[in-house]
Every structure is written in C-alpha cells, then in structure tokens.
Amino acid sequence: MRKILRKTEIMKMDLNNYELENESITSSLEENRAIIDKMFNPCDDMQFREFVIGHEHPVPAFIVFLDPALNYDVFQRDVMEALLSIKDSPPEGISNKWLIQEKLPMGKVLEAQRWAEVINKISSGMAGLFVEGLNSMVLISVFENNSRTISEPSSETVTRGAQDGFTEDIRRNTALLRKRLHTPRLAIKQMEVGDITRTRINLVYLKGIIEEDLVTEIEERINNIKIDGIVADGQLEEFLRDSPWSIISTVDSTERPDVLAAALLEGRAGIIFDNTPFSLIVPVNLTSLIQSPEDYYDNYWFSSFIRLLRWSAFLTSLLAPALYIAVTTYHQELLPTQLLLSIIISREKVPFPGLVEALLMEMSFEILREAGVRLPRSFGQTISIVGAIVIGQAAVSAGLVSPAMVVVVSLTAISSFSTPSLSLANSVRIMRFIFMLAAASLGLFGIMVLFSILMFHLCSIRSFGIPYLSPLAPVSFSDLKDTFIRVPAWMMDKRPRQMASNNLQRQASGQKPEPPSPAGGKGEKQ
Amino acid sequence: MLDKGRIDSIQLLLILLMAELGTSLFTVPSRVIAAAGPDSWISIVVVSGVYGLIVAWVALTLSQRFPTQVFTEYLPDIIGRIPGKILAGIFAVVLMHITSGVLSEGSAFIHIAFLRETPPLLLNIILIGAAFYGAFLGIEVIARHNLLLFAFFSVATLAVILLVLPDINTENFLPILEHGYKPALLGGKDSSAWRGEVFLLIMFYPYLKLKQEASKAAYGKVIVAVIYSTIITMTVIGVFGSVVASTQLYPVYRIARYISIGQIIERIDILIVIIWVAGVIMKLAIFLHAAGIAAATTMGVNNYRWPLLGAAVITTVMALTFFGNQAQSDYFFSNIWPLYAFSIELVFPGIILLLAFLLKKKGVSEQ
Structure with missing residues (x-):
C-alpha cells in the first residue's frame, strides 16, 4: 500500500x-x-x-x-x-x-x-x-552520439591485457560486451529507473549459467526502486545491497568489459548504466575483490605470487598503524632488542603518544590523497612535493613524528593502493582508524577482539544470498583454486559452486598440455 | 526452533571442538600432568576418550529422539510441564555459569600475560561483548567464522609444536606407570571434564542439515579433541618434564616463549595470545548461544536475542561473583569442576534419556 x-x-x-x-x-x-x-x-x-x-x-x-x-x-x-x-x-x-x-x-x-x-x-x-x-x-531515432570514444579505463589499469574501457554510453558498453561474448545466451534486459531521469539500466547475464532465482531477485530489487532520479551508480548500489548498514560494500563495480565478461562466465550478473562508465557486478565475495584482471593475463606462478602479496598488503593496510601503536605503547617486549632500541631512539624527541603521532600522519596522508583527487591536474606536482618534503621530511626533523611512523604510514598507503577494488580499499581506510583507536586503548588485545568482531561481521553479510566470505567460509574446497593462488587455466574445470551450481562444468577436464612424444608421433599419454 | 540457521556435520564437529579446545588446550595440560605425570597420555586417551564417547553417545541418542528440538524444549515433554520448565531454567543458568567460568579463564590469562593494569571487569565486558555479537548473528555465522578460526588455530599450534620439536627430551616420557594405574586414572578426571563438553550437542543438534551424519560430528569431535590434547600435553611434558610442567599455569604459552631459532623466529608467544583471544571469544559465543537459546525456550518467547542479551549480562556478573579472583577460580576448576561437569554432562542428560526411554517419549521427526 x-x-x-x-x-x-x-x-x-x-x-x-x-x-x-x-x-x-x-x-x-x-x-x-x-x-x-x-x-x-x-x-x-x-x-x-x-x-x-x-x-x-x-x-x-x-x-x-x-x-x-x-x-x-x-x-x-x-x-x-x-x-x-x-x-x-x-x-x-x-x-x-x-x-x-x-x-x-x-x-x-x-x-x-x-x-x-x-x-x-x-x-x-x-x-x-x-x-x-x-x-x-x-x-x-536520429541521435547524435555525443559520448566520448572508448579509452583506457582510468581506475583499473593493467600492463598486460585489454585496454578498452566502458564509456558513458550504454549502447556502446553493451556492444563492448557483445564483442567478447558472441552468443545468444548473453541476455540483456533493459529497465528504467527514476521517474524523471528515466535512466536506462541493462541487466546482463548468461542464460544457462546464472541461477534463475538470482535474475528474478535482481530484477525485483531494481523494479522496486521508486525514486525521482538516479545520477550515480552508487545510489543504485545502496538500494541493491543485502546488508544496508554494513561498512563493507557487497556490490562490486568495474570499468572494464573483460572483467564483466569474466564475471558473467562465472555465473554472476552485471548491471550496466547509462551515463556512467562503471557497471556493477553482483554477487561478489571478498576473494573476488582481491582479484585483478591482470591475474588472468599473466603466468599463473606470477599471478599466485602477486595474489599472496596482495592479500598481505590488504592486511597491512588494515592493521599496520594499529600494530605500530599497540607495540610502541603496550608491548615493547615483543620487538627484538635492536629494533626496539632504534625505535625508542627515533621516538625520543616526539612529544606525542603513539596514537596522536599515528593519527597525525594518517590524517595528513588522507587529506593529501583527497586533495590530490580534487585538485586540477596541473597542481599534481605541487602536491607531491608538499607531501614528500613538508609532511614527510620536515615533520620528522621538526620532531613531530618519528621516522618509524613515516615508514609505517607510507607502507600502509602503498599497501592500500594495491587493493584492486576501490570500494573495498575505501572501507579499509575507515576501518583502519577504528583499529588504531582499539590498539591505543587496549593494545594487541583490542586489535584481536575487534578483528574477531570484524570476522563475525564478514561471515554474516551476504551479497544477493551468497556469503561474502565464500568460498573460504562456508568452505568449498574446489573453489579455493582461484582465491589465494590461481591454478593454471587448464585446471579450472569448474565454475564457482556458489554462483553456478546448475551448470558447473566450465571446460573439458584433463586438458593439461603435453609435449609431442620423442618418436615424432602425436603426443600420446604415457 | 529459534535460530533458523542450518549447518553441516563438519561445521557441527568444529563447533563442538572449539567449544572445548578454545580454553582447554592451554589450561588443562598442567592439571593433568600434576596428577598423572608422564602417564598423562593414558589419562587423556583412555579415561577422557572413553568418557567423552559415552557422553557423546548419551547426547546423540537423546537428540535423535527429538530431532527438531533443543534440550530445553523437550525437557517439559518428558518429565511434565512444571518440573520440566524448572529444570530447563536451571540448565540455562548452569550454561551461563559455565560460560562465566570460561569468561573468567579468558580474561585471567590476558590480565596475567598481557594487560596487567586493565581491570578484569573491563576485559570481561569486552570479551562477552564480542561473543554476544557472534551469538546474536546466529549459528550459521558462528559456524563459518569457526571454520576459519579452526584452520588458523591448527596452523598456529602445529607451528609451535614443530618449532619446539628439537627441545623435546624423550626421557621425560619415562617411566611409564611408575606408580601404578591410580595417578593415570586420577589425571583423567580433569581431562574428562573438558572432553565431556560434547554434551552441547543437545543444544545444537536441530541445526544439523543431514541428521544421519550426527554421529560423525559427535564421535569425531571426541576423537579429534583427544588427539589434540594428547599431542599438546606430551609436547609440554617433553619440553619441561612433568615436574616443572605441573607447576605452570599456562604451559603452552611458556613453550612458545621458549622458542628461539636463529634469532629470527622468536617471541612467537604472541601467536598463542592471538589464538587464545580468538578461541575464547569463539568458545564464549558458542556457549552463550546455547545459554541464550536455553533461556529463550524456557521462557517460551519466540525471539532469542533479548534472552541472549540477558544471558550475556548475567554471565558477566557471575564471572565477577563466582570467579572474582585467581584463587577462587583455581579452586573451582581443580576441585569442583570435574564433578560438576560429570553431573551436567553425563548424569543429567543420562537420567533424562532413561526417562524418555521408559516413558516412551519421542519428538516429531523432521518430515
């Protein structure tokens, strides 16, 4: 009613x-x-x-x-x-x-x-x-197509891999997708949201791979949106989420057609918008947010290595400043003696406790980063000089912060940029401060309790019915092949069990390539 | 059922397992060693193993008669409404009491090893707050987190054992049965009290997806717990010798402090603290969930969240009243707890099972 x-x-x-x-x-x-x-x-x-x-x-x-x-x-x-x-x-x-x-x-x-x-x-x-x-x-229909030409996606760059990205024009975006998926199975359902803007939204998925329930669920959620207008995909995202109050977004967005195509092949659905180059991918889980499109272009050994690196960078960006605060404030005995001595010496002149020091540096880094995004491009050089010299070097020589703190903050900053998903990285940016406060009040114990709470939370949230931490919890061993490491392409025979349980087989099994036998005949199995 | 969650048998096994190992892996070895010396493995494997399997059998048989209900729900059906409700209420309070024991154990270790100046009350509130959040989110969430935690838990304990392996002196394991069977049997009573925590099955059985796999979870839990605690206890004896080990409050923590390899791997006692905190929170969440459900079903309300909050508050107060200081809680766990556990884990469900059998009471099956 x-x-x-x-x-x-x-x-x-x-x-x-x-x-x-x-x-x-x-x-x-x-x-x-x-x-x-x-x-x-x-x-x-x-x-x-x-x-x-x-x-x-x-x-x-x-x-x-x-x-x-x-x-x-x-x-x-x-x-x-x-x-x-x-x-x-x-x-x-x-x-x-x-x-x-x-x-x-x-x-x-x-x-x-x-x-x-x-x-x-x-x-x-x-x-x-x-x-x-x-x-x-x-x-x-006599449109003048005023949208820009296809260009490299600015937020998700890769060195090896396709360089085309979505544009603001919805037809061009679906064309980019069609170019990758030559099949009548590719379903494109057009919907309009917003009584005034009447923004065109295309729900795309692959028939026969996706679970039909998921499609009806997404359609229902989109159709239930009663709003005057939608100008940003974030608005829609917030209407679609399963856990509306969670700090962690359970919808992924991408600018890259190859990422969207790969997601569709796994049994996910995409939501393409008019007027924004970002399209949404649902459902998502944490492991898919740590994956980068480049993982599939590179050698799997290298990809696995990079993935492990990325996971540790993810944890670093979340915990590093908090750990620094906890160790310097409460648990000095945890550090090796030599390291402890050099940290104490470097902190000798600093008038603040660990928390204030860390907050000072973290805040100035966040401000610097925000300013870097807002500033006209020609000022970029200035900002980097201000950041490097004034905040880094001068703060240390003025005795405001210790060099160790600068190292920790820079490490955190670099780590946080290595998370491929922007929305996840942004959630981590906020959580980092909460962890710092916990560390300052209760040391490592505070960090661990907060981490337990965070794990409970992560285990509880879902993205369109898919548990956010799957396939880690609930565990699905066959899906672990594409999480912390990536197995070779010829071993990924199955689609993710959570997403595409009705059409699991992705490719024929036993396709491991073998060299031709030395006799010169066709490579027979020994 | 108040919690709509569903778990599979592996998840149930791990829940029952962490409901014990969360604290027992660190606190129980020295108690067992004090009684049984080098024969601790006999205490654990034979005494606590057999006892655990018996408790598991009782809990399993009782649960299978009432597959869709938790213990406190069908208790009034068996022994009559009024006495049933009274006993269910007492059972809920007992669960809260056990939870408060866990809570005090948990905060005592952190207080002693870590944050000496923080008042235990604050630690209690924080621990129970985290556990309440987990229990509030329901059994499925507990099961998922528990799986990740168990993996980390196993890796961490394994790492500690492997690193300390060179320091183990096999002579410490001898002599076998120096003083006859008596010390070994006596040591068993401490270990058994914890092994019997598999009785929680009567509060978690209805959540199981495939009921025919329940025995796997129940007996599997006892066997895995026996293996874990045997390995840990024997490692402690191997490193410290049974005399020194029996005097230590947290021998596993000591072992971890002991490790120093090439000046690179040292001070990994922090690893023990991490799994201790995480394990205690998980154990608390599991017990609190059981206590909250027990309270809610006794009161007959159809939402367990408020009773759960009540249980959390009562638990915190109980932890202060009954386990206010180290001496109090030590006395409880060495002298009272074994018998207390025996009556709650085996005798009480055993009598109820007998009554259900004699009165031919049976719950509705799932279909």
Whole structure:
C-alpha cells in the first residue's frame, strides 16, 4: 500500500502531464502541437519543422525534435529529403505504416499512440513525426552520439591485457560486451529507473549459467526502486545491497568489459548504466575483490605470487598503524632488542603518544590523497612535493613524528593502493582508524577482539544470498583454486559452486598440455 | 526452533571442538600432568576418550529422539510441564555459569600475560561483548567464522609444536606407570571434564542439515579433541618434564616463549595470545548461544536475542561473583569442576534419556 502511494506521489510531482499519461494522441495536427507546446514549456531547444507530404494532395505534417540531440546530417539526408521527395500519396491515403515501410530509410523507427510513450521518447532525443488526420505518430531515432570514444579505463589499469574501457554510453558498453561474448545466451534486459531521469539500466547475464532465482531477485530489487532520479551508480548500489548498514560494500563495480565478461562466465550478473562508465557486478565475495584482471593475463606462478602479496598488503593496510601503536605503547617486549632500541631512539624527541603521532600522519596522508583527487591536474606536482618534503621530511626533523611512523604510514598507503577494488580499499581506510583507536586503548588485545568482531561481521553479510566470505567460509574446497593462488587455466574445470551450481562444468577436464612424444608421433599419454 | 540457521556435520564437529579446545588446550595440560605425570597420555586417551564417547553417545541418542528440538524444549515433554520448565531454567543458568567460568579463564590469562593494569571487569565486558555479537548473528555465522578460526588455530599450534620439536627430551616420557594405574586414572578426571563438553550437542543438534551424519560430528569431535590434547600435553611434558610442567599455569604459552631459532623466529608467544583471544571469544559465543537459546525456550518467547542479551549480562556478573579472583577460580576448576561437569554432562542428560526411554517419549521427526 505504501509503495503504491509513493508511486502516485512521484507521478504527480512529475511534470504537469499527469492526466495525459494514458491518453492517445489526437488526429488534429493543431491540437497535438498545442499539447506538446504546453508540455514542454519552456523548452527553447525544441524545434518544430513544418512541411507537407505529397504534391497533388498535400497533407500537412510536422516533425518535432530536441535540437542538441539531433544528428543534422542524418536528419537532413534520411528524414527530410525522404519525406519531401514523396510525390504522391497512395490510393488508400497516407498511413504511418506506409511511411515506415516505404519512405523512411532509417534503422530505428517506431509507431506510437500514447502520449506517455511519445513524451518519453521525444525527451530522450528521438524525433517525432506527426501527420494531419492520423491518430498515431512516428518516432525516428536520429541521435547524435555525443559520448566520448572508448579509452583506457582510468581506475583499473593493467600492463598486460585489454585496454578498452566502458564509456558513458550504454549502447556502446553493451556492444563492448557483445564483442567478447558472441552468443545468444548473453541476455540483456533493459529497465528504467527514476521517474524523471528515466535512466536506462541493462541487466546482463548468461542464460544457462546464472541461477534463475538470482535474475528474478535482481530484477525485483531494481523494479522496486521508486525514486525521482538516479545520477550515480552508487545510489543504485545502496538500494541493491543485502546488508544496508554494513561498512563493507557487497556490490562490486568495474570499468572494464573483460572483467564483466569474466564475471558473467562465472555465473554472476552485471548491471550496466547509462551515463556512467562503471557497471556493477553482483554477487561478489571478498576473494573476488582481491582479484585483478591482470591475474588472468599473466603466468599463473606470477599471478599466485602477486595474489599472496596482495592479500598481505590488504592486511597491512588494515592493521599496520594499529600494530605500530599497540607495540610502541603496550608491548615493547615483543620487538627484538635492536629494533626496539632504534625505535625508542627515533621516538625520543616526539612529544606525542603513539596514537596522536599515528593519527597525525594518517590524517595528513588522507587529506593529501583527497586533495590530490580534487585538485586540477596541473597542481599534481605541487602536491607531491608538499607531501614528500613538508609532511614527510620536515615533520620528522621538526620532531613531530618519528621516522618509524613515516615508514609505517607510507607502507600502509602503498599497501592500500594495491587493493584492486576501490570500494573495498575505501572501507579499509575507515576501518583502519577504528583499529588504531582499539590498539591505543587496549593494545594487541583490542586489535584481536575487534578483528574477531570484524570476522563475525564478514561471515554474516551476504551479497544477493551468497556469503561474502565464500568460498573460504562456508568452505568449498574446489573453489579455493582461484582465491589465494590461481591454478593454471587448464585446471579450472569448474565454475564457482556458489554462483553456478546448475551448470558447473566450465571446460573439458584433463586438458593439461603435453609435449609431442620423442618418436615424432602425436603426443600420446604415457 | 529459534535460530533458523542450518549447518553441516563438519561445521557441527568444529563447533563442538572449539567449544572445548578454545580454553582447554592451554589450561588443562598442567592439571593433568600434576596428577598423572608422564602417564598423562593414558589419562587423556583412555579415561577422557572413553568418557567423552559415552557422553557423546548419551547426547546423540537423546537428540535423535527429538530431532527438531533443543534440550530445553523437550525437557517439559518428558518429565511434565512444571518440573520440566524448572529444570530447563536451571540448565540455562548452569550454561551461563559455565560460560562465566570460561569468561573468567579468558580474561585471567590476558590480565596475567598481557594487560596487567586493565581491570578484569573491563576485559570481561569486552570479551562477552564480542561473543554476544557472534551469538546474536546466529549459528550459521558462528559456524563459518569457526571454520576459519579452526584452520588458523591448527596452523598456529602445529607451528609451535614443530618449532619446539628439537627441545623435546624423550626421557621425560619415562617411566611409564611408575606408580601404578591410580595417578593415570586420577589425571583423567580433569581431562574428562573438558572432553565431556560434547554434551552441547543437545543444544545444537536441530541445526544439523543431514541428521544421519550426527554421529560423525559427535564421535569425531571426541576423537579429534583427544588427539589434540594428547599431542599438546606430551609436547609440554617433553619440553619441561612433568615436574616443572605441573607447576605452570599456562604451559603452552611458556613453550612458545621458549622458542628461539636463529634469532629470527622468536617471541612467537604472541601467536598463542592471538589464538587464545580468538578461541575464547569463539568458545564464549558458542556457549552463550546455547545459554541464550536455553533461556529463550524456557521462557517460551519466540525471539532469542533479548534472552541472549540477558544471558550475556548475567554471565558477566557471575564471572565477577563466582570467579572474582585467581584463587577462587583455581579452586573451582581443580576441585569442583570435574564433578560438576560429570553431573551436567553425563548424569543429567543420562537420567533424562532413561526417562524418555521408559516413558516412551519421542519428538516429531523432521518430515
């Protein structure tokens, strides 16, 4: 009941065409034009082009379109010229069907009757053709594609691997995906969210691999969103999450079509948006957030090594400052004597306790990082100099912080950049401070209790029904092949059990390559 | 059932296992060694092993008669509503009492080895707070976290044992049965009290997905626990000799402090502290969950979260009242606990099982 109420409220708020939504267009050209005029008023980028069809029995008509969305070349050549060159109307009179079938050499043309649809399509940039005496009209797609060209994704770079990234144009994005998945199994379901923005959202998945329940669940969640407009994918993400209050996001986003394609092959679903180069991947688990697309381009030995490195960097970025505080404040006896001595000497001049020192450095690093993102690109050099010299070196020589602290903070910073998922790295940035406070109040004991609580939390959250820590907990041994290490491609015969239990086999087993036998025959198994 | 979670038999096994090992692996060896000396392995394997299997059998047979209910739910069905409710209430309080014992053990170690100036009350509140969060999230979450913890726990203990291997003096294991069978049997009573914690099965059985695998979890737990504690106890004896080991409060922690290899691997006692804290929180969460469910089913409410909070608060208070200082808690665990555990783990469920058998009471099966 509440949902229905909310829906109508938004509708009322939406323009003044509420009463017209369900009505059809009239056969009078004048009346139609008046209605459009009224509805789009003021709307100075709207153009009306009036003309007549046919020479002997001219029928008045007009085309209405929004100026900035129009590709003039195509409009002039394929619409106006085609319409104006019509000599004669057919014996049974002009009909929209005749116009579409015989006269308009355009790909995307459709007939419409309801005002709701007409207004919708015209606002989204289609041109509308109205002819006197007909109670339907024609919508013609003559978009000018204003989006930028495909370029390298800026947030997820790889050295070896595909360099194309999604753009702000949804059609181009699905095209990039189609380019990688040549199959009718690739399902693309279009939905619209936002009563005013009517943002196009495409749910993509591979039929036969994904669990059908998951698709219905996602569709339901998206359709249940009643909102005036969506401008950022983060908004949608927050509507879709399983654990809305959790500090950890259970939705992943990517800018890379190859990542999305790989996710679909594992039985996940993708949500592609109009107007943002980021598309969402659901469901996710922690292990998939530590994976990088490059892992699959590189040699598996190297990938496994890098993955282990990345896991330890992940833990470092979470715990390093907290451990430093705990050890220097409470548990000096844990350090080897030599190391302890050098830390004590370096801390001799520092007037603050460990926590203040660490907070000072961590905060200035976070501010530096935030400023680096906000600043115009030409200032980047300045910021790095300020950061390196003023905050690093000068703070140490002024005796504000100890050199050991600078080492810890830099280590943390570098580690936090090695987490491939931005949302995960950001959650860790916040949690790091909580751990620091716990360490300052209770030492290692505080860290361990907090870590236990965090583990309980991680075990409890789910992403579209998939436990966040799977396949680690609940454990699925066959899925561990692609977590801390990556086994060779010829050993990954099965899809993740949690995601694609109904279609597990990914490839034929026993495909380990072997050298040809020395006799020169075909490589037979010994 | 109040907790809708479902777990498989391995998860149940590990829950029952961590419900014991969380503390027993570190505190029990010296008690056993004090009584049995080099014959501790006989105490553990024979006495506590057999006792554990008997307790497991009783708990399993009782649970199988009432596969969809926890102990405190079917207790009134067997012995009548009023006495049943009273006994269930007492059972819930007993569970809280055991939990408070665990809590005081947990904070005592941290207090002694780690944070000498922090008042134990604060440590208690923090530990029980973390455990409450885990129990609040339900049995499935406990099971998942427990699995990860068990893996870490095993790796850490294994690492300590391997590193200390060169220091083991095999002469410490001799002589065998120097004073006859009596010390070995006496040592068994300490070890058994912990081994019998498999009785918690009567509070966790309904969550099991495949009921036919229950015996695997129950007996498996006892066997794995026997193996673990035998290895740890014998390592302690091997390193310190039975005389020195029996005087130490936390011998495993001492062993870890002892390790120093090439000045690179040393001070790994921190590893023991880590698994101690994590293990105690897990053990508390498991017991607290059982206590909260027991309280909730006794009261007949349909949400166990509030009773759980009550159980957590009562546990904290009990930890202060009954285990306020080291002497109190030491006295309890050496003199009272073995008999106390015996009556709660074996005698009480045993009598109830007998009654259920004689009165031919049976719960509804799952289908």
